[in-house]
Amino acid sequence: MFLFNWILLFGFLNYLFGVGLLLWAVGAWIALSRSAPWCRVLCGTIFSIALFFCHLTTVGLYAVIVAGYEIQRSTRVLRISKWNAVCNLLVGTSIFIAPLVLFIASSTWGEASSSIGYVYPWGWTKLITFWRALMSGSWLLDNLMGVVVAMFIVILICHGRLQVNRFMYLPLILLLLTYVIMPERLLSGRGIHVRRDSWKTAIVT
Secondary structure, three states: OOOOOHHHHOOOHHHHHHHHHHHHHHHHHHHOOOOOHHHHHHHHHHHHHHHHHHOHHHHHHHHHHHHHHHHHHHHHHOOOOHHHHHHHHHHHHHOOHHHHHHHHHOHHHHHHHHOOOEEOOOOOHHHHHHHHOOOOOOHHHHHHHHHHHHHHHHHHHHOOOOOOOHHHHHHHHHHHHHHHHOOOEEOOEEOOHHHOOHHHHHHHO
16 A cells, blocks of 8 residues: 555655665664674664665665664763763764765766755645655545545554654654755755655654
8 A cells, every 4th residue: 555656656666665674774773772783783784785775865864763863872871871872873873884985986976976966845845745655646546545544643643552762753853854954956866855755654654
């Protein structure tokens, strides 16, 4: 139900796969939060490289979530041990070194550096992107999906099933801010702001 949408129709199957893998990556990162640093670095790096080859946006989202999670967690750990807080931040940062090196070494870096541009989509485009994540090309199916999702969310809230872990408050806020400031065109990429809406559907599901 949630896979057949306009993003799939436009052929961004690699991006949709990356969004699914992103959720597993975040889950693994949280599950390993008390593991040894080398284990977290190894696992996080593997996921970040895999997400890089799926889509640049997915590894970017992974970076935003990990940053928010580690910053919020470090503020609590800081009261107990400053070294552990710094160590957590360094571990979270180190897992993106490999994707950064791959990006700089790729042809995408050359294209991006030769055509720098930032265009922000003003107006109503930001307001309809969540709905666009559900669009499949069928008016009946699109409206039916909207009603189903709305009912699903209401049922979860009424039964107390929709809960957010306290360590995910900052990651979700950063994701929202990232979505708000995301331009229509960044460097050599176009339609950046409308490629960002699938993660909201994925989080709801």
